[in-house]
Amino acid sequence: MTTTTARATIGLLARKELHDALRNRWFVLYTVIFAVLSLALSWIGLAGGQLYGLAGFGRTTASLINLIMLIVPLMGLTLGALSLALEREQGTLLYVLAQPVVPAEVLLGKLLGLATALTAALSIGFGLSGLLLAWRGSTMGLGAYLGLFGLTILLALLSLSLGLLFSSALPRTATALGSALFAWLLLVFLGDLGLLGSALVLRIPVEQLFTLSLLNPLQVFKIAAILLLRSDLQVLGPAGQYAMHTYGMRLLPLSVGVLLLWSLLPLLPAYLFFRRRGAL
Template identity: 30%
Template sequence: MENLLLIAFLDIKESVRARWFIVYTLVFGGLIALFFIAGVTESQVMGFSGLSRLLLMYIQVTIVILPIFILITTVRSISGDRDNHILEYMLSFPISLPQYYWGKIIGRFTTVFLPVFFAMILALMIGTIKGANIPWNIFLLYSGLLFALSAAFLGISFLISSIVKSSEVALGLSFFVWIVLLAFIDIALISLMMQQRLSEEIIIAISLINPMEIFRVAAISLFDPELTVMGPVAFYILDNIRLSLFIVFSIAYPILLGLGFAFFGFTIFKKTDLV
């Protein structure tokens, strides 16, 4: 346990010193500051105002930025150590493979989740100073969604990093995964739906496998409980799943998905050549 925490601490320390962490923190903190400067909390659109509208805008931007930031900063975690011969050096100490692997995951999760979480806390603090009402239900839901989305893409990143030995290949593969989940799945499913090659139930079920799609639907659900902006996806969800149950699913599923990818990555990691 001590070695596990030591590896996590070293990874956190290394990440904090890196330039990507500074940029990563400034991006999300800067978004909150920019929204306040732009007067987002003082305007009203479609009935949304104050911190509720700010958090809605923040979460919509985060769904695009957060996954790619996690992928490009984490996908080289193990492959980079292998390229720089740090992995060989670390394993020369009395550190087991599980301690190294899961310690890296704990440390990297801390550095990718806390900045986005603290950015929301910053928004609540500034909003409180300005006398705005605090939407605690939205804050708690978004905290859970960000935690789940971070876990999902962290697991994907470590799986890629365990499979691919070259950092350049790992980086390219991470961009491919992000593009597929962000755009290609929706485009392909819409095309299949228009051509009616698959039933609507199958198409909707495939779309809900995508953690980014789950995140988007759950994020909108508090503002639009009937999910009218989601089109046919909303009707399928509301006809088959209670909204409260879907929110629980939207948090539990990405976490379990990330853990599954992480365990699969560890299985590959311990069976392949380490140096």
């Protein structure tokens, strides 16, 4: 199969996946929830700014960080977990693989289509929130706001990659979705709280505590997002101060690089599982 034919096949599968995602009621619900909550946080930020003089993109960017860490991984994980497993149960995956396609094209097509859907959903939330701020607030902090949007896209992509890994490795939709939700709980609730508890109980040195934080992509996202807003990580305690002292200005590109690595790592085992399991 030529490169042109492979690209056309991947593009066709991506368009199909994008169409299916837009018809997914859960995806539409996630999009609406994210957009509404983003607008609400922006409005609250404007109201607070009128009282305290802190209106603008910077205040909203800080408010959005925790919302993003809660909702965006859930969106990516569930979409990815349902993509292959649901079609496997419905029998449509068997029909797709019976065509002149290879597993890599199917996986890349699904990844591209779902990534486009997630980017569109997040663009709606950020776009509406940004329009509200530009209309009623100021343009202060616009760079950090746009930087947070880019980091959010990376977080969505790595969550999607993890979801595809569960979907390719597990045969049933319920099992894949349950595993994805369990992974979401681990990432969200074993972040700051889990690291803090482990540090207190096990007396973990600060440099090892920072290394452990890099194993949780949500913590890496949080480090990068905070660095966009301010030049230090004192809010993260000793681990943050150690990271700034050790890496300095290199910490932000290091965090972005770790997020990119997290986005790519699950794809290889996902492909290997999918090639071996196929439609079964």
